[in-house]
Amino acid sequence: MKKHVSLNLHRNLVAMIVVLVFAGALGMTMPPSDARGSFGKNPGGVRQGGEKVCTKSSFRDEPIEIIKVKNKKRDIPVGGKFKDDDNEWLSGFTITVRNNSGKDITHLSFAILFPAAKNQAVSEYSYTYDFMWGLSPLSKHYKESRRLRPERVIKQNDKFDLTLSDEQYDHIQKVLSSLGYPSVREIEIWIDEVGFDDGTSWRGGRIMHPGDRSDKNRPPSDGRSANDFFL
Numbered sequence: 001m002k003k004h005v006s007l008n009l010h011r012n013l014v015a016m017i018v019v020l021v022f023a024g025a026l027g028m029t030m031p032p033s034d035a036r037g038s039f040g041k042n043p044g045g046v047r048q049g050g051e052k053v054c055t056k057s058s059f060r061d062e063p064i065e066i067i068k069v070k071n072k073k074r075d076i077p078v079g080g081k082f083k084d085d086d087n088e089w090l091s092g093f094t095i096t097v098r099n100n101s102g103k104d105i106t107h108l109s110f111a112i113l114f115p116a117a118k119n120q121a122v123s124e125y126s127y128t129y130d131f132m133w134g135l136s137p138l139s140k141h142y143k144e145s146r147r148l149r150p151e152r153v154i155k156q157n158d159k160f161d162l163t164l165s166d167e168q169y170d171h172i173q174k175v176l177s178s179l180g181y182p183s184v185r186e187i188e189i190w191i192d193e194v195g196f197d198d199g200t201s202w203r204g205g206r207i208m209h210p211g212d213r214s215d216k217n218r219p220p221s222d223g224r225s226a227n228d229f230f231l
Contacts, residue, residue, distance in 0.1 A: 050185075051081045052089055053118075057190040060205040063101035064108070064194055067159060070094050078189075087183050090172070093164040095131075095189070098157065101202070105154040106146065107134035107195025108162055113188040114176060122180025129172055130192070133162050137195040138210060146197075153197060 054069060056078050069076040072092030076082065093112075099105050110131040116123055134152055135145040154160045164172075176184065194202040201208045 052084045053081050053186040054078050055188045057188060062191055063202045064097040064191065065100050066095060067098050068096040090184060091169055095162045096159060098159050099154045102156060104156060104197040105194055106152060106197050107136050107193065108132065109193040111190050111192045114184060115186060118186040119181050119184055125179055127175055127179055131162065134195065136193060137199045137201050138208060
């Protein structure tokens with residue numbers, strides 16, 4: 001009887017050791033559950049940090065000039081690669097422009113494209129964020145917005161900083177995470193619309209008036225594109 005009990009204890013101890021070793025192995029190889037699939041982490045062994053890229057697409061006769069692009073920590077060169085190991089390099093993203101239009105500006109709209117393939121996203125959809133200030137003169141609510149905020153004007157030859165708020169940045173992070181972006185390595189920006197105090201707008205090299213068709217300017221991208229309107 002003692003021999004039988006001793007044998008059972010031995011078997012139980014061996015089984016417990018096997019379970020503990022197996023669990024330990026899992027703990028060493030599996031990341032925490034709250035880290036898997038989250039934005040800015042390292043799913044699938046994707047290398048973090050390193051080179052970043054910010055490019056700009058241009059249209060003819062652009063009424064504003066981009067003077068500088070920066071984040072909370074540094075200036076960001078446009079059109080080339082740069083080293084930055086910070087995964088939150090778009091925090092405080094700011095575009096500084098100069099009004100060269102010869103008119104007072106009441107509305108700015110930039111597009112920020114996050115190419116899916118170049119950012120190694122799981123999704124096939126690239127994401128485009130509409131980065132805006134003021135209301136478009138093509139909107140039916142433009143006159144009311146001007147009545148409520150008449151001081152919201154960028155005078156001729158003045159400079160202006162368009163800065164991504166913390167709320168906007170958090171929103172972008174959530175969308176990119178839902179689309180399977182492990183991090184952001186490359187973005188593309190372009191001027192989508194510039195609105196003037198005379199009620200006209202510049203879009204893609206032409207002047208538009210209220211009532212004109214107001215399709216977005218979308219330079220060809222490397223794949224299918226999603227923006228907040230469809231999400």
